[in-house]
Amino acid sequence: MHNLFVMSVDALFTDNLADVRHLPGFAEILGRAAIYEDVYCVYPTLTYVCHASIMSGFWPERHGVPHNQILDPATQDRAWYWDYTSLHVPTVFDWAHLAKLTTASVGWPVTAGAGSIDHNVPEVWVADPALFASPASLGPALDEVYRHGCSPSGWELYEAHRGLLDNNRTPALDEFDTACNVDLIERYRPNVLFTHQATLDHARHAHGVLAPEVQEALRLHDGWLQQCIAALKRAGTYDDTVFVIPGDHGHVRVDYKLSPNVLLARAGLIDVAEDGSVLGWRAYLQSSGVSGQLYARDEKDCPAARDALQPLIDQGLISDVLTYEDVREQFHGTGTFAFMVEAAPNYGIGSDCAGELVTPAGSDDYRYAVSTHGHLPFRGDKPPFIVAGPGVVPGRYAGARLIDEAPTMMSLAGIPFNAALLDGEDLAAAGSRAVSLPNDW
Ligand SMILES: [Zn+2]
Numbered sequence: 136m137h138n139l140f141v142m143s144v145d146a147l148f149t150d151n152l153a154d155v156r157h158l159p160g161f162a163e164i165l166g167r168a169a170i171y172e173d174v175y176c177v178y179p180t181l182t183y184v185c186h187a188s189i190m191s192g193f194w195p196e197r198h199g200v201p202h203n204q205i206l207d208p209a210t211q212d213r214a215w216y217w218d219y220t221s222l223h224v225p226t227v228f229d230w231a232h233l234a235k236l237t238t239a240s241v242g243w244p245v246t247a248g249a250g251s252i253d254h255n256v257p258e259v260w261v262a263d264p265a266l267f268a269s270p271a272s273l274g275p276a277l278d279e280v281y282r283h284g285c286s287p288s289g290w291e292l293y294e295a296h297r298g299l300l301d302n303n304r305t306p307a308l309d310e311f312d313t314a315c316n317v318d319l320i321e322r323y324r325p326n327v328l329f330t331h332q333a334t335l336d337h338a339r340h341a342h343g344v345l346a347p348e349v350q351e352a353l354r355l356h357d358g359w360l361q362q363c364i365a366a367l368k369r370a371g372t373y374d375d376t377v378f379v380i381p382g383d384h385g386h387v388r389v390d391y392k393l394s395p396n397v398l399l400a401r402a403g404l405i406d407v408a409e410d411g412s413v414l415g416w417r418a419y420l421q422s423s424g425v426s427g428q429l430y431a432r433d434e435k436d437c438p439a440a441r442d443a444l445q446p447l448i449d450q451g452l453i454s455d456v457l458t459y460e461d462v463r464e465q466f467h468g469t470g471t472f473a474f475m476v477e478a479a480p481n482y483g484i485g486s487d488c489a490g491e492l493v494t495p496a497g498s499d500d501y502r503y504a505v506s507t508h509g510h511l512p513f514r515g516d517k518p519p520f521i522v523a524g525p526g527v528v529p530g531r532y533a534g535a536r537l538i539d540e541a542p543t544m545m546s547l548a549g550i551p552f553n554a555a556l557l558d559g560e561d562l563a564a565a566g567s568r569a570v571s572l573p574n575d576w
Pocket residue numbers: 145146181182183336383384
């Protein structure tokens with residue numbers, strides 16, 4: 136049995152490994168790692184859908200998380216799938232907990248309230264604009280959401296480090312997570328620790344897929360990585376730790392925001408207030424970044440919704456329409472939507488129900504910012520899956536999928552699990568789907 140430390144770097148591309156290979160933290164891990172390049176994702180390629188697959192080894196059709204955000208047109212889908220009860224399957228935390236190992240998590244998506252995480256500081260934030268706009272209301276509101284999501288020891292960590300937090304803004308959020316990780320490693324020496332960092336992803340959304348700020352974000356991530364490595368060394372557990380760095384998805388460049396709900400509103404399927412907010416709806420397209428999920432309260436409204444969107448298909452602004460059955464069969468997706476649409480290159484799907492159909496991309500919402508994701512899994516850059524530590528055969532490999540990451544890390548760490556139940560497979564096992572690549576860097 137070995138310890139397991141997993142630090143996901145949101146929106147890390149395989150190509151970025153060439154950028155970070157000489158930074159001290161990444162160099163220490165990459166120099167002795169198995170590097171699985173261009174990992175095949177899930178659809179839509181959204182953080183919570185991806186992380187649910189990474190932590191469980193299941194496709195979305197079985198883990199049940201369809202999107203980052205819970206459908207609620209009246210609030211622009213304000214609440215996210217923060218709660219662990221959103222998952223329909225066991226995760227690494229549950230298998231480790233069953234084996235009586237000590238489990239911990241800091242900032243990992245879809246973990247709030249998880250009974251199988253002993254030391255838990257989940258990823259949660261205050262999403263009500265009326266509360267996060269004012270410092271006087273933000274503090275108590277943040278306390279409230281963390282109190283709901285943390286384990287008792289996680290709450291103590293939150294209390295010790297909450298001064299670093301600025302709601303969900305980065306890099307403050309990752310500074311907070313790192314302080315909690317260092318503290319947690321030294322206090323509890325957990326067998327299993329998962330943590331998620333988001334500064335890189337936010338830099339891409341705000342400034343562009345390959346903006347200069349991306350390199351600055353990578354340097355920040357390296358600093359946080361070094362702090363965690365140093366804490367594991369001080370705790371005496373580093374040499375016996377399976378050390379994992381996964382990315383979750385790529386990004387693509389977006390120049391224009393396409394707002395198909397404008398057409399649904401014109402067709403009478405959405406009631407829109409004068410300020411543009413949604414008063415009621417019969418069919419609504421929930422933006423999932425480069426894609427969108429069409430929900431209808433009544434199935435009989437689906438043909439009207441499909442007809443209303445036809446001009447966008449005719450004009451080539453929507454490149455694909457996939458029925459729920461298509462999404463299920465081709466990508467093992469989940470959700471109660473009727474169909475999904477994929478935007479053409481350089482377009483993102485907006486939420487607006489009034490105004491112009493096509494507007495320049497901005498940075499007011501990650502889903503239709505100048506760089507975003509949520510695209511078909513074969514589009515855009517792909518994440519790496521980096522594993523170092525006892526039992527790992529260093530090298531470069533192809534052929535991995537996100538769903539293979541949980542069984543691979545549990546096998547390497549020696550955490551007992553029912554391999555036949557999972558969708559993914561152990562990439563380190565003899566005869567696995569992973570293909571060895573020439574080791575030329
Ligand atoms: Zn992400």
